[in-house]
Amino acid sequence: MGGTIMCHVFAGQDPERYACQTRRLRLNGQGTSIRLENAFWDALDEMAERDGMSTPSFISTLHSEVLELQGEPSNFTSLLRCACLKYLEVSRDDQPSALAAE
Numbered sequence: 414m415g416g417t418i419m420c421h422v423f424a425g426q427d428p429e430r431y432a433c434q435t436r437r438l439r440l441n442g443q444g445t446s447i448r449l450e451n452a453f454w455d456a457l458d459e460m461a462e463r464d465g466m467s468t469p470s471f472i473s474t475l476h477s478e479v480l481e482l483q484g485e486p487s488n489f490t491s492l493l494r495c496a497c498l499k500y501l502e503v504s505r506d507d508q509p510s511a512l513a514a515e
Contacts, residue, residue, distance in 0.1 A: 438469035440476045440489075447472070447490055456497035 435448040449457075454468075461471035475496065479486050486492045 436469075438472060440473050441480075447493070449490065449493060453494055453497050456500060457493065460497075460500050 430452045431450045433448050434451055434454055435446050437444065437446045457472065458468050461468040464471060466474070472493070476489065479492065
């Protein structure tokens with residue numbers, strides 16, 4: 414696919430995907446709010462559902478595990494975005510290649 418076509422795919426996406434949404438939740442008993450683009454909230458909702466948890470519980474569990482492994486993250490919102498990207502990478506790696514099916 415040429416660069417111009419690929420850029421058009423990215424530029425032409427529904428603006429609702431990158432609109433931001435703030436959600437309030439509790440992390441380790443502390444009330445907080447997190448502001449993310451809707452596409453990241455969708456991924457976090459999917460990750461939580463996969464693990465049989467609510468999204469706030471999933472995020473709180475993730476925060477607790479990060480605290481245990483690395484201490485307080487300097488930017489938890491960025492960590493959440495990168496967790497979503499990692500989830501997509503792992504999901505993609507779990508899928509058989511379309512070329513292998515041919």
